[in-house]
Amino acid sequence: MSLNTTIGRxxxxxxxxxxxxxxxxxxxxxxxxxxAMLVPLSxxxxxxxxxxxxxxxxxxxxINNAGGIKALGGAKVxxxxxxxxxxxxxxxxxxxxxxxxxPDLSGGFGCWxxxxxxxxxxxxxxxxxxxxxLSYSDLITNRGYKYVFQCSPTADAQAKExxxxxxxxAQSTGGKRPTKVAIVGDNSASSVSFYKAIHEIVVPExxxxxxxxxxxxxxxxxxxxxxxKLRSGKPDFVLMQSTNAGDDRMLVDKFxxxxxxxxxxxxxxxxxxxxxxxxxxxxTKEHLEGVIVGLANWPGKAMQDVNKRFIERTKxxxxxxxxxxxxxxxxxxxxxxxxxxxxxxxxxxxxxxxxDITDGPARFFPDGRIKFDExxxxxxxxxxxxxxxxxVPVPVFPDAVATHNAxxxxxxxxxxxxxxxxxxxxxxxxxxCPSPLSPRHPRACPGDQGFxxxxxxxxxxxx
Amino acid sequence: MDIESLIENVLNALTAGVTIGCIYGLMCxxxxxxxxxxxxxxxxxxELLMLGMFASLYLVTGGGILAFLGPYIxxxxxxxxxxPIVFVVGALIHKFLISRxxxxxxxxxxxxxxxxxxIVTLGISLILQNxxxxxxxxxxxxxxxxxxxxxxxxxxxxxxxxxxxxxxxxIACAVAIAVAIALYMVMEFTRIGKALRAxxxxxxxxxxxxxNVDKYYRMAxxxxxxxxxxxxxxxxxxxxxxxxxxxxxxxxMYSGVVLGGIGSIMGAFWGGLTVGFVQQxxxxxxxxxxxxxxxxxxxxxxxxxxxxxxxxxxxERA
Numbered sequence: 001m002s003l004n005t006t007i008g009r010x011x012x013x014x015x016x017x018x019x020x021x022x023x024x025x026x027x028x029x030x031x032x033x034x035x036a037m038l039v040p041l042s043x044x045x046x047x048x049x050x051x052x053x054x055x056x057x058x059x060x061x062x063i064n065n066a067g068g069i070k071a072l073g074g075a076k077v078x079x080x081x082x083x084x085x086x087x088x089x090x091x092x093x094x095x096x097x098x099x100x101x102x103p104d105l106s107g108g109f110g111c112w113x114x115x116x117x118x119x120x121x122x123x124x125x126x127x128x129x130x131x132x133x134l135s136y137s138d139l140i141t142n143r144g145y146k147y148v149f150q151c152s153p154t155a156d157a158q159a160k161e162x163x164x165x166x167x168x169x170a171q172s173t174g175g176k177r178p179t180k181v182a183i184v185g186d187n188s189a190s191s192v193s194f195y196k197a198i199h200e201i202v203v204p205e206x207x208x209x210x211x212x213x214x215x216x217x218x219x220x221x222x223x224x225x226x227x228x229k230l231r232s233g234k235p236d237f238v239l240m241q242s243t244n245a246g247d248d249r250m251l252v253d254k255f256x257x258x259x260x261x262x263x264x265x266x267x268x269x270x271x272x273x274x275x276x277x278x279x280x281x282x283x284t285k286e287h288l289e290g291v292i293v294g295l296a297n298w299p300g301k302a303m304q305d306v307n308k309r310f311i312e313r314t315k316x317x318x319x320x321x322x323x324x325x326x327x328x329x330x331x332x333x334x335x336x337x338x339x340x341x342x343x344x345x346x347x348x349x350x351x352x353x354x355x356d357i358t359d360g361p362a363r364f365f366p367d368g369r370i371k372f373d374e375x376x377x378x379x380x381x382x383x384x385x386x387x388x389x390x391x392v393p394v395p396v397f398p399d400a401v402a403t404h405n406a407x408x409x410x411x412x413x414x415x416x417x418x419x420x421x422x423x424x425x426x427x428x429x430x431x432x433c434p435s436p437l438s439p440r441h442p443r444a445c446p447g448d449q450g451f452x453x454x455x456x457x458x459x460x461x462x463x
Numbered sequence: 464m465d466i467e468s469l470i471e472n473v474l475n476a477l478t479a480g481v482t483i484g485c486i487y488g489l490m491c492x493x494x495x496x497x498x499x500x501x502x503x504x505x506x507x508x509x510e511l512l513m514l515g516m517f518a519s520l521y522l523v524t525g526g527g528i529l530a531f532l533g534p535y536i537x538x539x540x541x542x543x544x545x546x547p548i549v550f551v552v553g554a555l556i557h558k559f560l561i562s563r564x565x566x567x568x569x570x571x572x573x574x575x576x577x578x579x580x581x582i583v584t585l586g587i588s589l590i591l592q593n594x595x596x597x598x599x600x601x602x603x604x605x606x607x608x609x610x611x612x613x614x615x616x617x618x619x620x621x622x623x624x625x626x627x628x629x630x631x632x633x634i635a636c637a638v639a640i641a642v643a644i645a646l647y648m649v650m651e652f653t654r655i656g657k658a659l660r661a662x663x664x665x666x667x668x669x670x671x672x673x674x675n676v677d678k679y680y681r682m683a684x685x686x687x688x689x690x691x692x693x694x695x696x697x698x699x700x701x702x703x704x705x706x707x708x709x710x711x712x713x714x715x716m717y718s719g720v721v722l723g724g725i726g727s728i729m730g731a732f733w734g735g736l737t738v739g740f741v742q743q744x745x746x747x748x749x750x751x752x753x754x755x756x757x758x759x760x761x762x763x764x765x766x767x768x769x770x771x772x773x774x775x776x777x778x779e780r781a
Contacts, residue, residue, distance in 0.1 A: 042601055042707060043601075043707050044603075046602075046705065047602050047603060049601075050601060086710075214751055215750055215751065216750075216754070217754070217755065219703075221702075221711075221742065222479055222701075222743060224475055224476070224478075224479035224629070224743065225475065225476045225744075225746035225747065225751065226746065228472050228475040228627075229472055229746075231471075232468035232472055244603075245603055246702070246703030249603075249605070250701075250702070250703070253611060253701075256612045257614045257627060257629060258614070258627060281605075281607075282603060282605045282703050284612075
C-alpha cells in the first residue's frame with residue numbers, strides 16, 4: 001500500500017495546516033528569546049563594554065531563574081554578544097554580521113560609544129531590529145528612526161541640566177557664581193553634541209565666558225599642552241568630556257602635576273567611564289578626590305539588592321553606570337515582550353513605543369518612568385551626579401539616588417583673594433590656596449575639605 | 464593672553480615635545496633598524512611595543528621580580544629589561560616566520576619577499592593583538608609610579624612664568640637618549656655593528672666575507688623588537704595601555720622612520736623626535752584634535768622638499 005493512497009489530499013492539507021499552526025504557535029511562544037548585545041569588547045572602550053556585559057548577563061540569569069518570560073510560556077532569554085571593536089567601521093561591520101547571522105533576534109542594545117551607536121543603528125534600523133542604547137549623542141534619535149530607543153538624557157540635555165546644577169552649587173557654597181568655564185574633551189559624537197549645547201545655549205544663558213576650549217582625538221598621547229593652556233585660562237570650573245578611562249587618567253594626572261586638583265578647581269567629568277573601578281588602578285584616589293561626574297544613570301536605593309548581588313557575583317567594587325544600563329536594557333526588553341505578548345521584533349518595537357511604566361525596570365532610573373517619545377527618547381530622563389570621595393564614586397544628585405551631599409572646592413567658589421605679596425597673577429582659582437613654595441603652583445592643602453551643600457534634600461535629612 | 468601665559472604655554476609645549484619626541488625616537492629606532500638592515504616592512508612593530516609595555520608591567524608590579532625596587536626605580540629598570548625579553552621573542556619570530564620571507568632566501572625574487580613580509584607581519588600583528596586580548600584581557604593597565612604625576616617646576620625668569628618638567632617623562636627621555644647613544648656606539652664601533660652594516664649593505668658580499676647573514680638578520684630583528692619594547696616600557700609609566708595600543712603608534716613609527724630617511728637608524732631617532740615635537744607644539748596654534756594631521760603636514764612637506772628624508776645621506780649605509 002502506497003503512501004499516496006492512505007493519505008488523501010484533504011488529510012494532507014489538514015496536516016499541513018496543523019503543522020503551519022504549530023509553527024505559528026512556536027513563533028508566538030518561542031523556547032528562547034534572543035537579544036543581541038553589541039558593545040566594545042576590544043580597544044580603548046572595551047572595559048565599558050565588559051561592564052555593560054556583566055550587568056546584561058546578570059539580568060538574563062535573573063529573568064531565567066525567575067521562570068523566563070511569562071507571557072511566552074516561560075521562554076528563556078538568550079543573550080548573543082558581539083564585539084563593536086575600536087572604530088565605527090568595525091561596529092557597523094559587527095552589526096551587519098549580527099543581523100545576517102541572527103535573523104530571529106527580538107531586539108538588541110549597545111554600542112556604548114555614541115560614534116559606534118550612530119554607525120550600528122543604520123544597520124539595525126534597516127533590519128527593523130529594536131535597539132536600546134545608553135549612548136548620549138542627540139544625533140542618534142534625531143534621524144527619524146522608528147526602531148532606536150535612547151534611555152539616557154541626550155548629551156545636549158545633559159549640558160543644559162548639568163551646568164546650572166554646578167552654578168547653583170558654587171553659588172550656594174561661596175556666594176559667587178562662576179564666570180569662567182573651560183572645556184576639554186575628545187571629538188566623539190556625544191562630546192560634540194555636549195559642546196554644541198554648551199557653546200550655543202549654556203554659555204550665553206549662564207553668562208559664562210569660555211576661556212579654554214580644547215578638543216582632542218582619542219586616545220591622548222600627552223596632555224601637557226592642553227592642560228597648560230587650560231591653566232592659563234584660569235577657569236572657575238572645567239568640563240571634561242573624554243570618553244575612556246585612559247584619557248580620564250591622563251587628564252587628572254596632568255592636572256595634579258600642575259597643582260590643579262579638584263579641591264582647588266572644580267573638575268566636572270561626563271559619562272560612565274569617569275566612575276569605572278579601573279580609574280583607581282590607573283591613577284590614585286588623591287587625583288580623583290572631589291571630581292564631580294554628570295552621567296545618565298546611577299544605582300539608587302531601589303537597586304540595593306541588585307547592587308549587592310552584582311558585587312558578590314562579579315567581585316567588582318561597585319555596580320555603576322555601564323553595568324546598570326546593561327541590566328536595565330535586558331529588563332526593559334522583557335517588560336516590552338511581556339506587554340506585547342510576542343517576541344516578534346515589530347511588535348516589540350510597537351510595545352516600546354506605547355509602554356508607559358513606573359514599576360519593574362522603570363525603578364532603575366532616577367525619574368522612575370519608562371516611556372519613549374516619538375523620537376525614541378525616554379521621557380523625563382534625568383541626569384545623575386556622582387562625586388569621587390576617598391576612592392569611591394558616591395551619588396549626590398538627584399535625591400532619588402543621592403546618598404551624600406556634594407562637596408564644592410573652596411577655592412573655586414570663594415571670591416578671588418587679593419594678589420599675593422610677591423606679585424604674580426593674583427586672584428582667581430590658582431592663588432586661593434597658595435603653597436609656601438610657589439604662589440602660582442598651589443598644592444593640595446591638608447584639611448581643605450571645601451564646603452558641603454545640601455541639594456534636593458530637606459533639612460535634617462540624613463545624607 | 465598675557466605674555467607670561469604665552470611664554471609658559473610655549474615653553475611647556477616645547478619641553479613636552481622634546482621629552483615625548485625622544486621616546487618616540489627610540490620607538491622609531493627599532494623599526495628603523497629592522498627596515499634599515501633587513502629591508503623588512505614590519506607591521507607588527509606596534510604589537511612589539513605593546514609586548515614591551517606588558518613585559519615591564521609584569522616585571523615591576525604585583526609579584527614581579529623587580530617589585531622590590533619600588534615605584535621610583537622599578538618601572539625604568541623594568542622598561543630596560545623588557546628589551547631583552549622582547550629581543551628573544553623577536554628572534555624567535557624571525558627564526559620561525561620572518562626568515563622564510565626575507566634575507567638570502569628571497570634575494571633575487573620578483574618582489575624580494577616584500578609581499579610575503581607584508582602578509583606575515585600583518586598576521587603576526589593580528590595574532591599578537593588577539594592573543595594579548597586572551598592573555599591580558601581588555602582592561603586598561605599602567606605601570607604606576609608617582610613620578611608620572613609630579614613635575615620639576617623651573618622658573619624661567621619672566622614674572623612668575625615657569626616650566627613643568629614631568630619627572631617620569633624626563634627620566635624616560637634620558638633613558639631613551641642613553642639607549643640610542645649605546646646603539647649608535649654598537650653600530651659604529653663594534654664587530655657586531657660592522658657585521659650588521661655589512662649584511663645591510665650587501666648580504667651576498669657579506670656572506671663571501673664569512674658573515675652569517677641570517678644570524679645577523681635575526682640579531683637585527685631581535686634588537687629592533689627589543690629597542691621598541693624598551694620605548695614601550697618607558698611609555699607604560701605615563702600611559703594607559705591594552706592589547707590594541709600598538710595600532711595608535713605604528714603610524715607614528717613609520718612617519719618617524721620615513722622622515723628620518725629610510726634606512727638610516729639614527730635618522731629614525733631624529734625623525735621620531737620631530738614627530739613628537741610637531742605633535743606637541745602644533746597644539747599651540749591648532750586644535751589638539753589636529754595634532755596628528757599636523758604630523759602629516761610636516762611629513763608631506765619634508766617628503767616634498769627632501770624626498771630622501773632628513774638624514775637621507777645616511778640611507779646609503781645602515
